[in-house]
Amino acid sequence: MSDWLEITTLDQIPVLGSRVVETDTMNIAIFRGRDDTVYAVKDACPHQNGPLSQGIMHGHSVTCPLHNWKIDLTTGEALGPDEGCTNVFETKVENGTVFLRIPA
Amino acid sequence: MKENLVLIGNGMAGMRTIEELLKLAPEKYSITVFGEEPYGNYNRIMLSPVLANEKTIDEIMLNDEQWYADNGIRLEKGKKVVEINRARREVIAEDGTVAPYDRLIIATGSHSFMLPLPGADKYGVIGFRDIADVDLMIEAAQQYKKAVVIGGGLLGLEAANGLMKQGMDVTVVHLLDTLMERQLDKPAAKMLQQSLEERGMKFLMDHATEEILGDDRVTGLRFTNGDEIEADLVVMAVGIKPNIELAQKSGLHCERGIVVNDTMQTFDPRIWAVGECVQHRGVTYGLVAPLFEQAKVAANHLAEFGIARYEGTVTSTKLKVTGIELFSAGDFHGDDTTEDLLFHDVAGGIYKKLVIRDNRIIGAVLYGDTIDGTWYFQLMRDGTDISDFRSTVLFGQAHLGDAGHGDETRVASMPDDAEICGCNGVCKGDIVKAITEKKLFTLEEVRAHTKASASCGSCTGLVESLLAHTLGGDYSEAPSKKPLCGCTDHSHDEVREAIRKHGLKSQEEIRDMLEWKTPDGCAACRTALNYYLLCEYPGYDDPESRFINERAHGNIQKDGSYSVVPRMFGGLCTPQELRAIADVAEKYDVKEMKVTGGQRIDMFGVKKEDLPAMWKDLSEAGFVSGHAYGKAMRTCKTCVGKTWCRMGTQDSTRLGVRLEELTWGSWMPHKFKLAVSGCPRNCAEATIKDFGVVCVDSGYEIHIGGNGGIKVRVTDFLTKVETEEEVLEWCGAFCQLYREDAHYLERTAPWVERVGLQKIKDILEDEKQRKALHERFLISQKPAQIDPWKAYAEGERKDHHFEPIKLKVS
Ligand code: SRM
Ligand SMILES: Cc1cc2nc3c(=O)[nH]c(=O)nc-3n(C[C@H](O)[C@H](O)[C@H](O)COP(=O)(O)OP(=O)(O)OC[C@H]3O[C@@H](n4cnc5c(N)ncnc54)[C@H](O)[C@@H]3O)c2cc1C
Ligand code: SF4
Ligand code: FES
Numbered sequence: 001m002s003d004w005l006e007i008t009t010l011d012q013i014p015v016l017g018s019r020v021v022e023t024d025t026m027n028i029a030i031f032r033g034r035d036d037t038v039y040a041v042k043d044a045c046p047h048q049n050g051p052l053s054q055g056i057m058h059g060h061s062v063t064c065p066l067h068n069w070k071i072d073l074t075t076g077e078a079l080g081p082d083e084g085c086t087n088v089f090e091t092k093v094e095n096g097t098v099f100l101r102i103p104a
Numbered sequence: 105m106k107e108n109l110v111l112i113g114n115g116m117a118g119m120r121t122i123e124e125l126l127k128l129a130p131e132k133y134s135i136t137v138f139g140e141e142p143y144g145n146y147n148r149i150m151l152s153p154v155l156a157n158e159k160t161i162d163e164i165m166l167n168d169e170q171w172y173a174d175n176g177i178r179l180e181k182g183k184k185v186v187e188i189n190r191a192r193r194e195v196i197a198e199d200g201t202v203a204p205y206d207r208l209i210i211a212t213g214s215h216s217f218m219l220p221l222p223g224a225d226k227y228g229v230i231g232f233r234d235i236a237d238v239d240l241m242i243e244a245a246q247q248y249k250k251a252v253v254i255g256g257g258l259l260g261l262e263a264a265n266g267l268m269k270q271g272m273d274v275t276v277v278h279l280l281d282t283l284m285e286r287q288l289d290k291p292a293a294k295m296l297q298q299s300l301e302e303r304g305m306k307f308l309m310d311h312a313t314e315e316i317l318g319d320d321r322v323t324g325l326r327f328t329n330g331d332e333i334e335a336d337l338v339v340m341a342v343g344i345k346p347n348i349e350l351a352q353k354s355g356l357h358c359e360r361g362i363v364v365n366d367t368m369q370t371f372d373p374r375i376w377a378v379g380e381c382v383q384h385r386g387v388t389y390g391l392v393a394p395l396f397e398q399a400k401v402a403a404n405h406l407a408e409f410g411i412a413r414y415e416g417t418v419t420s421t422k423l424k425v426t427g428i429e430l431f432s433a434g435d436f437h438g439d440d441t442t443e444d445l446l447f448h449d450v451a452g453g454i455y456k457k458l459v460i461r462d463n464r465i466i467g468a469v470l471y472g473d474t475i476d477g478t479w480y481f482q483l484m485r486d487g488t489d490i491s492d493f494r495s496t497v498l499f500g501q502a503h504l505g506d507a508g509h510g511d512e513t514r515v516a517s518m519p520d521d522a523e524i525c526g527c528n529g530v531c532k533g534d535i536v537k538a539i540t541e542k543k544l545f546t547l548e549e550v551r552a553h554t555k556a557s558a559s560c561g562s563c564t565g566l567v568e569s570l571l572a573h574t575l576g577g578d579y580s581e582a583p584s585k586k587p588l589c590g591c592t593d594h595s596h597d598e599v600r601e602a603i604r605k606h607g608l609k610s611q612e613e614i615r616d617m618l619e620w621k622t623p624d625g626c627a628a629c630r631t632a633l634n635y636y637l638l639c640e641y642p643g644y645d646d647p648e649s650r651f652i653n654e655r656a657h658g659n660i661q662k663d664g665s666y667s668v669v670p671r672m673f674g675g676l677c678t679p680q681e682l683r684a685i686a687d688v689a690e691k692y693d694v695k696e697m698k699v700t701g702g703q704r705i706d707m708f709g710v711k712k713e714d715l716p717a718m719w720k721d722l723s724e725a726g727f728v729s730g731h732a733y734g735k736a737m738r739t740c741k742t743c744v745g746k747t748w749c750r751m752g753t754q755d756s757t758r759l760g761v762r763l764e765e766l767t768w769g770s771w772m773p774h775k776f777k778l779a780v781s782g783c784p785r786n787c788a789e790a791t792i793k794d795f796g797v798v799c800v801d802s803g804y805e806i807h808i809g810g811n812g813g814i815k816v817r818v819t820d821f822l823t824k825v826e827t828e829e830e831v832l833e834w835c836g837a838f839c840q841l842y843r844e845d846a847h848y849l850e851r852t853a854p855w856v857e858r859v860g861l862q863k864i865k866d867i868l869e870d871e872k873q874r875k876a877l878h879e880r881f882l883i884s885q886k887p888a889q890i891d892p893w894k895a896y897a898e899g900e901r902k903d904h905h906f907e908p909i910k911l912k913v914s
Contacts, residue, residue, distance in 0.1 A: 022910050051660075056627040058624040
């Protein structure tokens with residue numbers, strides 16, 4: 001298990017909004033819920049790789065901007081009758097700083 | 105500790121209530137269901153096709169016993185409840201089973217009304233209500249020949265048809281001289297009788313039964329006129345009687361049915377009742393559509409959301425006899441205050457009658473061609489003013505322009521591999537399979553499971569017809585009041601009214617006040633509420649409640665890049681401007697450029713993080729955003745006009761530029777397009793725009809409500825004016841009326857059809873109202889006509905992050 005990586009501060013993510021984190025291997029979408037919980041998933045919709053970071057967030061899910069699949073941000077699973085899954089990453093917020101853990 | 109919920113009556117209304125409740129509050133209750141019949145629950149209306157050998161019992165089961173187990177519901181099947189002890193709050197079944205309740209639902213349905221004739225208790229005399237009745241009929245058909253059905257109503261004819269398919273010789277006895285008098289007028293009834301006779305059904309009209317003959321088993325009937333007829337099986341289908349004995353015995357207030365209020369509660373606040381056993385506002389129902397609405401309301405209150413109300417239902421009927429097309433709804437007899445629209449093709453076997461009052465449909469009878477039944481029914485329930493298409497309404501919706509679907513609406517005859525949804529490539533076979541295998545009932549469910557009609561929506565009509573056709577029954581599913589989305593039971597209109605009445609200023613206030621079911625709403629309602637609020641309070645905006653295109657001011661592409669469309673007012677441009685666009689395209693490595701259908705230039709494949717810089721350059725060259733991405737004013741198409749064109753009558757290009765300057769930046773319920781043509785040759789296609797102007801020698805003709813795209817609709821003529829100033833005023837006023845009145849995501853074309861052209865004309869022709877609307881439009885434009893890019897470039901706006909966070913993972 002790798003270490004926690006410092007990403008950004010909480011105020012840099014809009015409430016019910018998102019940011020994109022670019023890594024060498026992939027993009028990760030991070031979201032901020034109404035209660036300031038931060039979620040992180042691979043920025044690729046299980047349907048056709050739509051950028052989930054560009055969707056609309058509600059509760060702890062996001063609606064994909066391309067064809068409206070809904071993805072649960074806690075599990076990465078598509079909701080409802082749709083089937084598919086995207087990767088989920090661990091996050092934590094300490095003193096307003098957001099950390100992310102990416103498995104090695 | 106979960107509360108105990110008990111349901112008495114394992115039928116269609118009761119179980120629909122449980123299903124709705126599980127959707128809203130799956131964990132709230134521990135549920136027990138009592139059913140007199142020894143199975144899970146099934147689709148009772150499909151008993152007719154079962155009798156006619158078109159379906160099997162297995163195919164009509166809705167929830168089998170496994171479903172109850174999977175959902176943690178205790179099913180007490182084959183147990184009739186005989187007592188409700190309201191003091192101790194428990195129900196007791198015939199076999200002694202006792203179940204305590206905190207809340208109780210009574211959904212005991214009704215039973216066939218049996219005429220109290222001498223001999224009615226003989227073996228072989230039955231009703232038509234449940235699986236047991238059908239089993240009995242099929243058994244009788246194997247041994248006997250002659251069947252008589254008493255009652256020439258819907259149920260009687262379906263029974264007679266089924267028995268005929270089982271090989272019996274069937275006579276229908278009817279008290280009156282026309283069939284289905286509650287659903288049909290005389291001409292339609294005659295046509296029906298004729299085609300049933302052609303199939304071999306016999307009729308004794310105007311006959312009243314006096315006695316049922318036979319020893320143990322029935323052998324015949326005698327009528328009041330002395331005639332007799334042989335019969336080995338008699339099916340009584342003369343009506344239904346609500347099952348209220350149990351409720352009555354336990355002291356609940358009953359009249360013809362168990363009396364309930366608008367929340368489906370009985371006089372005992374712990375007890376709800378739904379289905380055919382209830383009486384609501386003096387009415388009892390015998391069709392499923394109203395019962396399903398009742399179920400939704402009851403479930404809402406059982407889940408303690410406490411907002412839904414049942415306000416009664418207008419019903420429609422169809423006869424489920426394969427090969428006979430018949431539809432009826434509302435008041436189809438009419439009176440002194442009504443007019444009839446009639447179409448009667450005797451040779452073609454087609455009859456259509458619409459009953460109209462004040463240019464609104466109040467009743468319909470269709471025979472032979474029922475494809476437009478749903479449409480008429482919708483117009484009727486919406487109370488749509490049909491004056492504008494009155495002369496063609498009988499030819500059907502296809503006649504209004506159906507973008508090439510036209511005859512395809514005859515879904516029944518389409519092959520399984522016919523593509524229904526072009527966006528998602530879904531064929532008829534896929535949809536039918538999903539409907540039958542997954543037991544789908546509603547358009548929403550079909551959308552969720554198959555994706556058909558989930559994108560552009562142009563095939564919605566086809567999918568609805570397929571639903572109706574596949575389910576066979578009368579699943580008139582469009583509820584009379586359409587909720588805005590799954591997060592609420594309130595309609596668009598109710599939400600807007602609440603905003604205005606209570607001065608609600610934020611989405612949170614709306615969701616609180618109207619008791620939304622989800623804390624943040626969803627992608628559908630968030631965008632709608634955001635629009636309603638900004639329309640009410642110019643300047644309001646919540647970027648996170650906008651679709652990404654509007655948040656990032658560009659069209660998201662399938663690979664996640666964006667396209668950029670600078671505005672070119674009226675389609676005009678200068679060499680410098682073209683050069684500036686070319687420079688920008690090179691500088692930011694634009695992958696492709698194209699002249700759009702809206703008379704301007706699109707640049708594709710732009711990386712999101714490049715958007716601000718690119719727009720800064722464009723902004724410096726004098727461009728503003730073209731809003732090619734928004735539910736907003738898009739373009740104003742123009743033609744050359746009188747400056748150059750040998751036919752031109754007015755300066756259409758200049759007028760187009762002025763109109764675009766007036767309206768650009770305006771957020772609308774949906775996209776909004778304008779055009780100005782310099783003469784009636786109409787090169788700018790003004791008659792398929794939301795607002796179109798056709799110049800003529802003496803002035804300007806204004807047309808509204810046109811639509812290219814999915815379903816082509818030609819504009820309606822609104823008015824003719826003499827000066828450009830007047831055009832601008834009418835345009836501003838029309839825009840504002842549309843902004844204030846239409847539902848979010850409703851373009852002007854469907855909006856005009858829903859509210860009726862006349863209403864729009866009445867408002868706009870009134871000078872005071874027109875000027876006031878125009879004034880409000882100008883006010884709304886002040887905060888809207890700000891180029892978002894300039895605001896970003898100058899640091900006034902920072903609400904969206906275009907830059908990714910870069911991270912090095914080693
Ligand atoms: C770029 C353009 C096609 C082109 O290359 O010419 C275009 C591109 C798109 N159109 Fe269009 N439409 C374009 C002119 C039109 C026209 C022609 C016109 O405006 O004269 C029409 C028919 C006229 C009309 O709207 O009445 C048109 C009817 C549609 C429709 C159907 C709308 C309807 O109400 O029936 C949609 C779907 C929708 O809005 O839901 C649509 C949706 C789209 C979207 C936004 C698809 C989407 O939802 O992402 C396309 C974006 C492509 C992209 O990734 O950039 N586009 N679209 C045109 C841009 C015009 C502009 O300068 O702004
Ligand atoms: C042959 C046929 C065709 C029809 N066709 C159509 C159609 O095309 N379109 C349409 O809209 N409608 C149609 N209907 C009507 C529709 O089926 C009914 O309106 C609907 O089923 C009523 O639902 P319900 O839940 O109120 O009653 P039911 O579905 O009858 O359910 C009531 C249940 O309660 C049980 N029950 C009663 N008393 C007790 C008790 N004391 N203890 C335990 N259980 C009890 C009964 O056994 C029954 O299973 C048709 C009906 C029939 C019979
Ligand atoms: S540009 Fe318009 S017509 Fe072309 S694929 Fe996209 S939405 Fe369809
Ligand atoms: S790519 Fe996400 S819904 Fe299609």
